[in-house]
Amino acid sequence: MVTESFKKQLDRFLLAFGISLMLGIMILGQDFRDSLGKSVSIIMDPVVTILGASNFHIVLFIMASITALYASLIQKYTIDWDLMRNTQEKMKVFQKEFREAQLSNNTALMKKMEEERSKMMQDQMEMSKQQFKPMAYISIISLPLFMWAYYYIKSHEAASFVFPFWGQQILTDTILGPFQYWIFWYFIASLAVSQLIRKALDVGGV
Numbered sequence: 683m684v685t686e687s688f689k690k691q692l693d694r695f696l697l698a699f700g701i702s703l704m705l706g707i708m709i710l711g712q713d714f715r716d717s718l719g720k721s722v723s724i725i726m727d728p729v730v731t732i733l734g735a736s737n738f739h740i741v742l743f744i745m746a747s748i749t750a751l752y753a754s755l756i757q758k759y760t761i762d763w764d765l766m767r768n769t770q771e772k773m774k775v776f777q778k779e780f781r782e783a784q785l786s787n788n789t790a791l792m793k794k795m796e797e798e799r800s801k802m803m804q805d806q807m808e809m810s811k812q813q814f815k816p817m818a819y820i821s822i823i824s825l826p827l828f829m830w831a832y833y834y835i836k837s838h839e840a841a842s843f844v845f846p847f848w849g850q851q852i853l854t855d856t857i858l859g860p861f862q863y864w865i866f867w868y869f870i871a872s873l874a875v876s877q878l879i880r881k882a883l884d885v886g887g888v
Contacts, residue, residue, distance in 0.1 A: 696818070696819060696822065697815065697818045697819075699822060700817070700818030700819055700820075700821040700822045701818050701821075703718070703821050703822065703825045704817075704818070704821050704825065706718070707825060715833070716829075716833055718825070718826055718829040718830075718833075719826070719829035719830040719831075719832055720830075720833055721826070722827065722829070722830035723830060723833070726741070726827070726830050726834070727834070729741055729744070738835075738843075738853065738864075739853065739864075739867055741831075742831060742867055742868045742871065743867075743871045745827050745828075745831065745868065746868050746869075746871035746872035747871070747872075747875045748823070749820075749823060749827060749872055750872050750875040750876035750879050751875075751879055752820065752823050752824070753816070753820045753824070753876065754876060754879045754880050754883055755883070756816045756819045756820055757816050758883050758884075760815055760816045760819065761816060765805070765809065766809050769802070769805045769809050772802060772805075773802060776795065776798065776799070776802060779795065780795050780799075783795060828868075831864065835853060835854055835862075835864055836854075843863070843867065845863070845867070851863045853867070
């Protein structure tokens with residue numbers, strides 16, 4: 683009972699902490715983001731020193747890999763993938779049958795299916811809850827790392843990286859709107875590593 687109670691309290695704390703980070707970044711503004719990034723400098727600055735500032739793209743790749751692994755493990759063990767797949771499949775079948783009932787103007791069948799819709803909406807609500815929970819957990823690691831990268835790049839001389847098709851680019855230069863090259867590289871690396879890890883761990887049946 684003590685162990686179960688501790689797990690629940692820890693779960694609530696982590697959820698609250700993750701949500702607080704997300705809200706803080708959105709609401710509290712630049713000062714909070716800089717403070718969060720600066721607090722992670724104790725861990726990440728030595729990594730840059732070891733690899734060299736000119737290899738900052740490698741640091742970003744390591745960050746993306748850590749985030750991808752952490753996120754995949756969280757999703758694997760917090761989401762009921764069978765429920766998600768079954769719910770999605772039921773919804774596809776339901777939408778097809780409901781559309782056919784509408785086209786044939788079968789009011790009796792549509793009324794019956796409306797009752798089924800309410801039950802399916804409950805499953806979708808549960809699915810949405812399961813998807814939100816990992817987001818809060820993942821933000822505990824990913825947001826501080828991302829804010830550190832933003833803070834570090836803003837505070838140091840920009841490094842460059844050779845991109846396929848684009849050639850050598852300064853990581854702080856913008857690629858589209860406010861998006862800088864380092865952000866693009868981070869998300870591309872994270873996406874690629876995430877796909878490999880999810881495949882290896884069989885996350886989501888991908």
